[in-house]
Amino acid sequence: VILVTSAGKVGAEAARVLAAQGIPVRLLIRDPEKVGTLARAGVEAAIGDLADRPSIDAAMRDVSGVVLVSPAVPDEEMNVVRSAAAAHVGHIVKISSKASLDSPVERRRNQARIEQGLIASGVGYTLLRNNAYMQNFLMLAPAIASTDSFSSASGDGRIGMIDTRDVAAAAAAIAAHPDDHLGRTYWPTGPESFSYADAAPRLSAVLGRHISFRSLSFAEQRQAMVDVGVPAPIAQMNAEAIALFAQGDSDWVTDDVMSITGRPPRTFDQFVTDNAEFFTVPASRQS
Numbered sequence: 452v453i454l455v456t457s458a459g460k461v462g463a464e465a466a467r468v469l470a471a472q473g474i475p476v477r478l479l480i481r482d483p484e485k486v487g488t489l490a491r492a493g494v495e496a497a498i499g500d501l502a503d504r505p506s507i508d509a510a511m512r513d514v515s516g517v518v519l520v521s522p523a524v525p526d527e528e529m530n531v532v533r534s535a536a537a538a539h540v541g542h543i544v545k546i547s548s549k550a551s552l553d554s555p556v557e558r559r560r561n562q563a564r565i566e567q568g569l570i571a572s573g574v575g576y577t578l579l580r581n582n583a584y585m586q587n588f589l590m591l592a593p594a595i596a597s598t599d600s601f602s603s604a605s606g607d608g609r610i611g612m613i614d615t616r617d618v619a620a621a622a623a624a625i626a627a628h629p630d631d632h633l634g635r636t637y638w639p640t641g642p643e644s645f646s647y648a649d650a651a652p653r654l655s656a657v658l659g660r661h662i663s664f665r666s667l668s669f670a671e672q673r674q675a676m677v678d679v680g681v682p683a684p685i686a687q688m689n690a691e692a693i694a695l696f697a698q699g700d701s702d703w704v705t706d707d708v709m710s711i712t713g714r715p716p717r718t719f720d721q722f723v724t725d726n727a728e729f730f731t732v733p734a735s736r737q738s
């Protein structure tokens with residue numbers, strides 16, 4: 452059994468991909484209301500919480516491999532690593548980012564601490580240090596739908612953005628055949644690097660109406676996220692990561708998705724096409 456440790460964008464999709472291949476997969480999930488659709492896809496649910504070690508130990512029964520994905524709180528992810536080590540699990544795929552202990556972004560420092568804890572645990576591992584997710588644009592979707600514009604403090608910085616479905620596909624492929632990837636670190640990205648300003652004409656072309664882009668300062672960026680309900684500490688970390696985008700910190704592209712999954716990563720146009728409904732006010736609500 453492969454255990455996937457959370458039911459967010461990457462975890463739920465990785466579990467679906469594994470189940471579709473007939474691989475037994477269990478998803479740790481804290482909200483029983485989310486179980487229904489995943490169960491219909493053949494995913495077994497284990498109700499639990501990453502802060503609750505006994506619930507993780509219960510979910511670890513008969514597990515041979517883990518896809519470790521969550522908001523990356525070190526104590527919580529290390530609960531999974533310790534539980535897996537105690538259960539003699541063979542391999543963990545860790546969903547990470549551009550992690551380093553001296554990063555100015557707390558989340559990246561946390562990712563580095565978790566990576567180090569995993570490596571020290573003795574459990575076989577593979578690290579997926581993903582570039583930024585295209586799905587971050589879904590946070591901007593309500594503004595784009597209602598105002599035909601969006602804004603960011605990322606300046607002219609280009610980013611090798613990746614669709615989370617490709618992160619999930621890579622994680623599932625590795626979990627299904629861990630021996631091919633043991634001890635390796637990958638840097639998955641989408642097919643090309645582009646700025647938020649570059650995204651505006653692409654959104655316009657796919658959605659069939661003019662979408663404009665406006666630059667924000669760091670303080671405006673943080674406040675914009677707080678205004679849409681992002682908790683202040685998370686908004687701070689996100690704004691710090693976006694400030695790094697402006698400096699070209701995420702301007703990198705690899706062919707890791709292709710080499711791991713055998714398929715090219717999805718383009719931004721594909722992402723927008725598949726999520727067009729979120730960027731558009733439904734006709735029934737148009738005045």
Ligand SMILES: NC(=O)c1ccc[n+]([C@@H]2O[C@H](COP(=O)([O-])OP(=O)(O)OC[C@H]3O[C@@H](n4cnc5c(N)ncnc54)[C@H](OP(=O)(O)O)[C@@H]3O)[C@@H](O)[C@H]2O)c1
Pocket residue numbers: 456457458459460461462479480481482499500501502520521522523527546547548549558562580581582583584587615
């Ligand atoms: N966003 C980016 O651009 C980016 C780029 C590179 C790497 N990453 C990394 O990707 C990871 C996030 O992946 P994602 O986008 O799939 O996350 P996500 O969509 O935000 O989902 C997070 C999931 O974790 C669950 N969760 C949170 N705390 C939990 C707990 N204590 N116990 C059990 N479940 C818990 C949430 O459950 P509820 O639904 O119940 O809240 C949610 O389903 C992070 O490690 C992040 O650093 C992100």
